[in-house]
Amino acid sequence: MKNSFLEKLIYWIKMLMVAAFFAVIVRGFVFIPMTIEGNSMEKTLNQEDHIIYEKFSDIDRFDIILFKANDGTVMVKRVVGLPGEEVAYFNDTLLINGEMIEEPYLDEIKIHHLNNHYTTNFNSEEVLGKPNLSDDAYFVLGDNRRVSKDSRSFGEVRADQIIGKARLVYYPFKDIKLL
Numbered sequence: 001m002k003n004s005f006l007e008k009l010i011y012w013i014k015m016l017m018v019a020a021f022f023a024v025i026v027r028g029f030v031f032i033p034m035t036i037e038g039n040s041m042e043k044t045l046n047q048e049d050h051i052i053y054e055k056f057s058d059i060d061r062f063d064i065i066l067f068k069a070n071d072g073t074v075m076v077k078r079v080v081g082l083p084g085e086e087v088a089y090f091n092d093t094l095l096i097n098g099e100m101i102e103e104p105y106l107d108e109i110k111i112h113h114l115n116n117h118y119t120t121n122f123n124s125e126e127v128l129g130k131p132n133l134s135d136d137a138y139f140v141l142g143d144n145r146r147v148s149k150d151s152r153s154f155g156e157v158r159a160d161q162i163i164g165k166a167r168l169v170y171y172p173f174k175d176i177k178l179l
Contacts, residue, residue, distance in 0.1 A: 032164065034066065034074075040142030040149065041076055043109060044179070050171035051076075051179070053164040059138065061096075062105070064166040064179050067140075067157050076166060077150050078105075081124070081139025083159075086132050087151075088123035105143065119145045120152075127152055134158070 036049040044064070045051065053066055063079050080094060080103075081087035088095040094103055109118065124139070125131050133139055137156035142148025151157065166179045 033170075036076060040144050040147060041078070042144040044078075044105060044143045045076065045166070045169065046175070048172075049169050049175060051166050052168040052170060053166045055164040057165050059159075059162065059165065061101075062103075065138075065140065065157075066163040066166065067161045068163060069154065069161070074163065075140075075149075077140035077142050077148070077157075079138050080141050081133050081151075081156075083135050083137055084132055085139070086124050087127075087139045088121075089119045090121050092117050092119055094119075109143070122152060128155055136160070138162075 032053055032055070034051055034053060036045045036047060036051060039047055041064070057063075059065060059079055059082075061079055061082055064076060065079055066074055066076050069075050080101075081096065086095075086097050088098075094101045106118070119141070123131075124133065133156050136159045138159070139151045140157050141150045141152070168179060169175050169177050
């Protein structure tokens with residue numbers, strides 16, 4: 001009887017060790033937690049939101065990414081321009097290579113700014129000093145355009161600066177959502 005108990009105990013200790021090992025791997029390398037600091041992504045992400053990001057997906061337009069800025073800080077912004085594209089804003093409309101692109105995630109915010117432009121007019125020539133993004137670079141903007149420090153001020157984000165893609169807000173519980 002003692003032998004059976006000891007065997008079960010050893011079995012469960014091994015299972016707990018394996019589970020702990022996989023939890024550390026998943027948390028550290030696959031789905032990584034982070035807390036949002038700042039308000040440049042409000043209404044999508046708010047100050048003190050806790051998010052999960054991952055490092056293995058390709059970057060697409062409108063993904064929310066984390067990247068290391070030139071000064072070493074980690075920033076969270078939305079991708080609007082992809083490598084090689086020409087990016088412009090005119091009368092609150094995103095233009096990619098001259099084509100109008102809808103931004104449905106801004107619809108609610110823009111309602112409150114009907115009389116004023118929410119995003120100032122610009123084009124990549126003015127901001128970057130060249131008409132198109134580099135072949136390994138992205139143009140990012142914060143959703144809270146009026147206060148966001150983004151590609152309009154620091155230029156394009158190179159692919160090697162990107163840390164990962166935000167996937168989930170998990171805290172506060174009332175704000176849980178997939179991104």
